[in-house]
């Protein structure tokens with residue numbers, strides 16, 4: 001296999017060496033690079049499985065992202081925003097600072113105090129970052145809900161987090177369409193338990209009379225000192241899909257999280273004063289939290305933020321953005337890359353992408369062919385490609401090449417090495433270290449600063465989900481292989497979570513949504529390989545006896561879109577008379593997957609009613625869906 005170079009010539013072996021000894025001391029030193037109002041008393045309080053970093057220290061992430069830059073880079077662009085229609089707007093560090101303070105004062109005037117929760121339901125506009133930082137400035141906990149989620153998802157998240165204020169916009173714009181956010185928010189507010197005020201960013205005409213216009217921030221003082229928060233005080237809740245019916249609220253703290261993203265952003269992206277960084281992640285997901293809303297500003301970087309689809313109005317839009325803004329560091333997903341490559345693998349060659357110097361990928365396994373294309377065509381063979389592995393729960397990257405720190409050979413398709421200070425392994429079924437080059441379960445063996453605090457309101461679920469499969473180790477739920485050089489090859493989820501276009505979708509969440517339809521008795525949801533999106537969603541349902549299946553497919557699609565959101569829209573829905581089950585009554589999803597993907601069916605000895613499979617096969621054949629995916 002061809003091996004590529006990191007190419008930037010950076011070499012600071014002291015960091016990796018420092019981390020290989022006492023990793024707690026190592027992180028202690030990294031945290032000192034940030035501003036603290038008062039020093040911590042204890043670097044790590046490890047009360048397994050709960051890690052608390054920099055205990056007793058007080059700080060504020062908004063202070064570290066804004067106040068510290070005002071003397072030297074107040075005029076530097078912080079955000080270069082581009083809308084889908086091509087309009088752009090530049091927000092300097094100085095302006096961002098004032099906007100955040102005014103917004104914090106508006107929130108204060110609406111009664112928001114330290115520890116209160118604020119839900120943010122906004123599109124990719126600078127106000128989403130301003131809102132998050134304004135919450136952080138007060139010590140309030142933000143919970144951002146991706147703007148593609150439905151009214152029910154929004155209401156569930158507002159209620160579960162106990163939010164008292166909602167920040168939304170009238171509309172978003174994507175793929176030439178208007179996304180009616182305020183309408184969805186209004187619907188969600190009907191079942192909201194605690195929201196007292198809604199602030200709305202107005203982009204068109206009209207606002208519900210009881211809502212507070214965003215422009216109200218201009219009537220507020222632009223001075224609002226950052227509240228000193230204890231390092232382990234919560235910064236945000238971000239809901240993510242798990243293996244049960246309800247999304248989990250991943251709770252992150254302040255000091256550890258900030259240290260982790262600050263370190264990894266510098267090491268991975270080699271960020272320099274002149275860089276223009278562009279990450280395509282929506283702020284509604286964790287990549288958008290860590291590496292769009294916070295880390296770039298902790299490092300005084302300039303970022304390009306784009307509201308719209310990467311292929312709108314034409315599939316070269318991404319290349320136009322990179323050329324127009326002279327982007328030097330580009331961070332995106334394998335799904336976006338596969339889509340752009342498939343459309344026209346050489347389209348980027350018509351653009352001047354000579355400003356690029358580093359490329360990154362995140363969110364799903366990247367196939368080696370796409371990696372090589374990214375490197376050779378987009379990066380013109382000059383730019384290192386980093387494949388960064390991490391999760392909502394980990395806060396920041398845990399596996400990645402770090403061109404800003406060290407030169408190591410890159411292998412297309414591998415995330416390379418765990419970052420310094422992180423001890424990871426691949427285990428077999430029995431919890432023993434898997435031999436090199438053998439597929440097993442990825443684990444983390446020591447606590448790290450970006451580690452989640454817990455699951456909001458459910459400590460037991462936190463223990464059960466991440467710390468019970470392999471006691472003493474954090475289990476992320478992924479398969480991996482570690483090769484003889486210690487390189488990690490990430491192979492996707494080992495549980496019932498799908499990754500569709502990089503979005504995390506729990507099959508259990510979809511199934512519980514399907515059975516909420518009055519005609520549905522049972523359902524099974526599986527993921528099937530999809531060339532572009534990584535995985536596609538296939539749904540099987542059994543109707544209650546005597547129920548008519550006419551028009552059910554579109555009804556079921558509607559219920560998924562209205563209860564979860566468009567991200568979970570299935571690719572196929574099959575009404576079947578029976579589902580294959582074990583004798584103990586468990587649905588055998590692996591058999592359904594084998595049927596759909598044309599794989600060998602395998603062992604059927606535990607099956608309750610072998611005829612069930614023939615019934616499903618017949619239905620798949622009738623619709624031409626068997627073995628043809």
Ligand code: PRX
Pocket residue numbers: 240285286287361362363364365366387388389390391392393415476477478490491492493499502503504
């Ligand atoms: O399966 C892994 C996959 O995404 C999961 C985490 O999803 P989420 O919490 O939405 O965060 C995504 C963005 C950090 C992981 O359990 N994943 C993430 N990065 C990679 C990956 N799979 C393979 N390679 C990656 N680089």
